Each structure stands twice: as structure tokens, then as C-alpha cells.
Amino acid sequence: MKIALAQLDTTIGDLAGNSRLVLDACHDAAKRGARVVVLPELVVSGYPPRDLLNVPSFLRACDDAVEQIVRELPEGIVAIFGAPRRRTSNVGGRVLTDSAIAARRGEILLEVQKALLPTYDVFDERRYFEPAPAHMPRVLRVDEERIGILVCEDMWNDRLFWDDRRIYDRDPFAEAMEQGATLVVNVSASPFAQKKHDLRRNLVTHAAKRWHVPVLYANAVGGNDGLLFDGGSLAVGADGAPIAELPFFAAALEVVDTESRMKGVLGERDEMAVLAAALTTGVRDYARKTGMKSWVLGLSGGVDSALVATLGTLALGKDAGAALAMPSRYSSEHSIADAKKLAERLGVRFQIVPIDPVHVAYEQVLAPVLAELPPPAANDVTFENVQARVRGATLMAFANRINGLLLTTGNKSECSVGYCTLYGDMCGGLAVIADLWKHEVYALCRWLNEHEVDGAIPESTLIKPPSAELRPGQRDDQSLPPYDVLDPILKALVEDELGVEEASARTGQPIELVRSMARKVYLAEYKRKQFAPTLKVSPRAWVGRDYPIAMGFRP
Numbered sequence: 001m002k003i004a005l006a007q008l009d010t011t012i013g014d015l016a017g018n019s020r021l022v023l024d025a026c027h028d029a030a031k032r033g034a035r036v037v038v039l040p041e042l043v044v045s046g047y048p049p050r051d052l053l054n055v056p057s058f059l060r061a062c063d064d065a066v067e068q069i070v071r072e073l074p075e076g077i078v079a080i081f082g083a084p085r086r087r088t089s090n091v092g093g094r095v096l097t098d099s100a101i102a103a104r105r106g107e108i109l110l111e112v113q114k115a116l117l118p119t120y121d122v123f124d125e126r127r128y129f130e131p132a133p134a135h136m137p138r139v140l141r142v143d144e145e146r147i148g149i150l151v152c153e154d155m156w157n158d159r160l161f162w163d164d165r166r167i168y169d170r171d172p173f174a175e176a177m178e179q180g181a182t183l184v185v186n187v188s189a190s191p192f193a194q195k196k197h198d199l200r201r202n203l204v205t206h207a208a209k210r211w212h213v214p215v216l217y218a219n220a221v222g223g224n225d226g227l228l229f230d231g232g233s234l235a236v237g238a239d240g241a242p243i244a245e246l247p248f249f250a251a252a253l254e255v256v257d258t259e260s261r262m263k264g265v266l267g268e269r270d271e272m273a274v275l276a277a278a279l280t281t282g283v284r285d286y287a288r289k290t291g292m293k294s295w296v297l298g299l300s301g302g303v304d305s306a307l308v309a310t311l312g313t314l315a316l317g318k319d320a321g322a323a324l325a326m327p328s329r330y331s332s333e334h335s336i337a338d339a340k341k342l343a344e345r346l347g348v349r350f351q352i353v354p355i356d357p358v359h360v361a362y363e364q365v366l367a368p369v370l371a372e373l374p375p376p377a378a379n380d381v382t383f384e385n386v387q388a389r390v391r392g393a394t395l396m397a398f399a400n401r402i403n404g405l406l407l408t409t410g411n412k413s414e415c416s417v418g419y420c421t422l423y424g425d426m427c428g429g430l431a432v433i434a435d436l437w438k439h440e441v442y443a444l445c446r447w448l449n450e451h452e453v454d455g456a457i458p459e460s461t462l463i464k465p466p467s468a469e470l471r472p473g474q475r476d477d478q479s480l481p482p483y484d485v486l487d488p489i490l491k492a493l494v495e496d497e498l499g500v501e502e503a504s505a506r507t508g509q510p511i512e513l514v515r516s517m518a519r520k521v522y523l524a525e526y527k528r529k530q531f532a533p534t535l536k537v538s539p540r541a542w543v544g545r546d547y548p549i550a551m552g553f554r555p
Contacts, residue, residue: 001145004029004037006253007231007246009222011289012046015065019044022069022081025253030074032255036142037079038185040220041152042098044083047189047220053084053096053128066101073105078142080149082187085111087130094130100149100187102140112138114151115172122191122227122536122544138172139179148176148184155186161206177211183258184213189220192230192278193539194271201234209240214258221251223285226533226543228278237261249277272447275537279432282535283315286430287405294404298395299323299343301335302466305409306342306457307445308432312407313346314452321348324398326355326391330471338461345456355390362386384470388424396427405429408532413438413483415531415542416490417517418524431534435541437491438483485509489517495540500555518555525549
């Protein structure tokens with residue numbers, strides 16, 4: 001059977017635009033000879049719609065959009081697509097279901113509800129949806145095939161694949177097979193994380209080989225707030241051999257024959273290329289879907305702002321970018337020179353806005369007020385933070401005037417331990433690299449220099465000691481361990497969620513050092529609660545975590 005996989009970049013809540021994308025894909029698939037077209041999860045509403053699902057007018061508009069799609073489908077094709085649906089029986093449970101709708105022109109043939117509703121990490125689907133009841137029909141006959149229909153998570157609970165890591169007590173894939181499926185499709189909106197696609201590919205291949213049926217997996221693509229969807233939709237044969245794989249981070253449609261085989265084999269992917277595509281997609285879609293056409297950032301001459309400026313340029317273009325260098329009395333000449341050099345190489349607008357006059361004015365205004373207080377502690381950062389906040393206010397004013405998107409430049413290492421200033425360097429509309437460890441920042445800069453921007457990031461930026469330059473001779477390693485020590489500790493504590501003793505044993509670092517970093521992680525939660533939306537690229541980002549702020553636990 002010829003089946004089209006369509007991965008679409010939808011906008012949450014743009015029901016007319018999303019419906020048009022669905023219909024365009026269906027007409028394209030029909031022209032190319034497909035009998036069935038499979039589209040992503042909640043493609044009508046966009047994923048995730050969150051509390052829009054509590055708005056009655058939004059739900060009515062979703063229903064209208066589904067009716068329009070069904071009414072305008074091309075003749076001779078069956079479309080399988082995702083949408084929120086209201087339950088016909090509201091006896092107990094949630095009002096809505098996360099459903100896959102199978103339809104032909106003018107007729108809904110089958111609706112299959114999602115059974116496994118994740119509530120971990122960034123997911124909170126039990127907040128909105130009722131799971132599919134046991135034994136619900138999930139197989140649709142089309143010509144000689146019996147197509148089993150699953151929604152995203154529904155194929156992620158195979159007991160032979162996960163062993164003891166299963167978190168649900170049912171397996172919808174097995175249910176589809178019990179109902180006689182000869183082919184299985186999955187409508188999905190599975191967020192990106194580094195190396196996650198390899199897991200997906202293994203999962204799909206395992207299912208096909210275990211049950212001896214072709215499996216087709218249609219994933220969403222694009223950025224919605226901080227969540228990124230990589231596409232990479234898959235089709236594999238009943239023997240697990242690949243039939244097709246769609247591109248990453250690009251809307252695409254591919255018609256596959258379930259009896260054919262992919263030419264060649266799936267090769268290794270350049271993880272840095274995928275990461276760069278993820279972040280540029282995130283910036284581009286966030287700006288496009290919020291109506292922003294330009295971007296702004298503070299360019300310090302350091303590696304973090306250099307990376308964000310490069311990603312902004314790749315995402316939205318050099319003509320859309322503006323970079324401000326904001327030196328204080330503590331800024332080094334080489335930092336300004338590096339910032340200017342990068343801006344010139346990228347071709348973005350560059351301005352120098354000295355902040356010392358404002359910094360001095362703050363000191364003068366605050367001096368009599370602070371003089372009445374007890375003497376400051378040895379580690380007092382009052383006026384260091386004033387500098388950061390002057391810069392934040394300057395950038396916000398510039399962004400307001402040009403209606404631009406202010407990109408923040410903090411990384412995951414700093415974010416984890418609170419090495420950032422509220423209302424200062426944390427100001428902005430999008431945190432582009434807040435899910436990259438410092439060592440990943442350096443690695444991605446070097447990859448971009450080699451593959452995308454022809455050495456635009458100055459080598460001097462990449463080799464100088466990191467510094468916030470908020471006091472004379474300041475370096476990051478005066479307040480924190482060197483990043484080659486810090487990052488493995490934080491990864492163990494944050495991503496792997498190890499205790500202090502286990503993290504110390506894994507990293508080989510002294511337990512008191514690990515404990516002090518763990519305490520910084522917990523104490524910085526109040527800052528992270530106020531962070532700009534963060535592009536999530538790791539399996540465990542700060543997005544999707546929720547530590548309490550006022551608490552007594554200390555590791």
C-alpha cells in the first residue's frame with residue numbers, strides 16, 4: 001500500500017492555518033498516488049495547546065476545523081490526523097480526549113483515543129485528557145490492509161523493549177495486534193532531545209520486527225515555545241528494514257510503499273549539525289509565531305553571546321539582527337574588539353553603548369541609602385548586579401523601540417547554579433542556549449565556525465578565560481570550579497538526578513565540592529522560575545522540572 005507520511009510545522013491555536021497545512025498535504029499525497037496519509041498528533045490545534053483546552057470557544061473552533069478538513073479531503077484518500085475531541089459520554093473523567101481521526105471525504109471512519117497520557121518531564125496530558133478505555137477499536141480496514149492506529153506515547157510501552165522501565169500497565173500496540181492489525185501507524189508529536197531519534201528508530205524497528213508488521217511513524221516538526229520537534233518521521237517494513245526516513249527540522253511529505261525498501265542504509269548523523277538545526281529552528285519559529293521580525297542581544301565578546309548571535313543570524317538573517325556592546329569601567333579592550341569583530345563577520349548591526357555614566361549615577365543615588373545599612377559582606381555583589389541590570393534595561397529599551405526579540409545568552413551551567421542576574425543578563429524573550437552546558441557551547445561554536453559561518457567567531461573568544469567582567473580581573477573560576485570540573489558534576493546532579501554521594505563517586509570530585517554545587521542548584525530555583533522560555537534540547541532540561549523555592553531540604 002502507498003502511504004504518505006506528512007510532518008508539518010503547525011502553530012498552536014492557528015486553526016485555519018493548521019487546517020490548510022493538513023489539506024494541502026492530503027491533496028499533495030493524493031496527487032502522488034497515496035491511498036492513506038498519516039499526519040502528526042494534535043495537528044489541528046498544534047501541540048501542546050495547554051490551557052487553551054479549557055477555553056470553550058477554542059474547542060468549538062477545533063471541532064469546526066475537523067469538520068472542514070473532513071469535508072474538503074480529496075476523493076480516494078484516507079487521512080489519519082490528530083485533534084482534541086470532546087467525549088460523547090461525560091460520566092466521570094476528563095471531558096477531552098487526544099484522538100487520531102481517520103476520515104475520507106465527508107465521513108469520519110474511526111476515532112482512536114490516546115491511551116497512555118504522559119505526566120513526566122514537559123508533559124501534563126492527564127490534566128486535560130481522558131485515556132482511551134480498554135478494548136477500544138483501533139484498527140481500520142482500508143482495501144486489503146487492517147491499519148492499527150496509535151497516538152504517540154501509545155507505542156512507547158513495549159515490555160520487551162523497556163524491561164523494568166515501563167511506566168504504564170497496558171500496551172496499545174499489542175491491543176492493535178490483538179485486533180488483527182496488518183500495518184501500524186503512529187501519529188506523533190514527540191519533542192526533540194539530543195540522540196532521542198536513535199531511540200525512536202530503535203523502538204519503531206523493534207516493534208516491526210516483534211510483531212512482523214510495517215510501522216509508519218509521523219512526527220511533528222518545528223518549534224512551539226521552548227519545545228522543539230525534529231520530524232524525522234519513519235517507515236520500516238515488517239522485517240524492521242527501513243523504507244523511508246524524512247528530514248530533520250523541515251516540513252516534508254513522503255509517499256512510501258510498504259512493500260519497498262530504502263536504498264542504502266541509514267547512516268550516522270552529525271549530532272552537532274542536528275543540534276545547530278534544532279536551535280536555529282527554535283529561534284526562527286519562536287520569532288515567526290510571535291510576530292517578531294528582528295532580534296537583539298548584548299554582545300560581550302564572550303563565548304555565550306557569540307554563539308547566540310551566530311544562531312540568531314542563521315535563524316533570522318543578518319539584516320534582522322542588532323548587537324549592543326555595553327562596556328563598563330571593568331570591560332577589557334579585547335572584549336569590545338572581539339564583539340566588534342564577530343558582528344562585522346556576521347554582518348549584523350553593531351553599536352557600542354557605554355554604561356559607566358548610568359552605573360556611576362546608580363552609585364551616587366544609592367550611596368546615602370546603603371550607607372545607613374550594615375557594612376557589606378566580603379562577597380557583596382550589589383554593584384556588580386547593578387551593571388548587569390543597567391545592561392538589561394538598555395537592551396529592553398532597544399528591543400522595545402524596534403519591536404525586536406531580545407535573546408538571552410545564559411548557558412545551562414550558569415543557570416543551574418544561579419550564576420546570572422535577575423533583571424540583568426536574564427532579561428529577554430527567549431533563552432536560546434540555557435539547555436547547553438558550557439562545554440557544549442564551546443563545541444557548538446567550533447562546529448559552526450567550521451561548517452556554517454567560516455570562522456566568524458574569533459579564536460580569541462574561544463580561548464580566553466570566561467569572565468563576567470563585573471569587577472577588576474574577574475574570572476568565572478573565582479566563583480565556580482573550572483567548567484571541565486563543574487559540568488560533569490552538574491550533569492550528574494541535574495540530568496541524571498544522582499545524590500551527592502553518587503555524583504561524587506561518578507565524577508571523582510570531593511564530596512564537599514559536589515555538595516556545595518548541589519546547594520547552589522537548589523538555592524537558584526527562584527531565578528529559574530523567572531527565566532525566559534528556554535529551547536529544550538537535552539533529555540532533562542530545566543524546562544519540565546519543578547523544585548519548590550521555599551523549602552528546608554539541603555543536600
